[in-house]
Amino acid sequence: MTDALREPTFLILTALAARPQHGYGILRDVEEISGGRVQLRAGTVYTALDRLRTDGWVAVDREEVVESRLRRYYRLTDTGAARLEAEVTRMRAHTLAAEKRLRARLAGGTA
Numbered sequence: 001m002t003d004a005l006r007e008p009t010f011l012i013l014t015a016l017a018a019r020p021q022h023g024y025g026i027l028r029d030v031e032e033i034s035g036g037r038v039q040l041r042a043g044t045v046y047t048a049l050d051r052l053r054t055d056g057w058v059a060v061d062r063e064e065v066v067e068s069r070l071r072r073y074y075r076l077t078d079t080g081a082a083r084l085e086a087e088v089t090r091m092r093a094h095t096l097a098a099e100k101r102l103r104a105r106l107a108g109g110t111a
Helices: 007-018 023-033 042-055 078-107
Strands: 058-066 069-076
Touching (some): 007 023, 007 042, 007 058, 042 058, 069 078
16 A cells, blocks of 8 residues: 655645646645645745655756746656556545545434
8 A cells, every 4th residue: 555645745746747847836836726725835845846856756857047047847757647646546535435434424324
């Protein structure tokens, strides 16, 4: 069985599933995906990206200079996409089990 991803990791991988992004874009996307509930700091994102690169889940897509500053774009690797999919499957199974038990509770039975 695969260990559960921490929420920031899950959200960063989710943000990168759509397209390559730079750090600030990931920050904004994570906030949007979470409905404003999760607001990561830049240091948290870059530390996570370094770890995810080491794990082979993300890679540098490209670099460009914008206003004299280097902007690095990251992309989700096939390994990262497979890990994200495994987490989605794990979460879906837990959600279905919870829904079933809640329905049984409301019906006055047990699941």
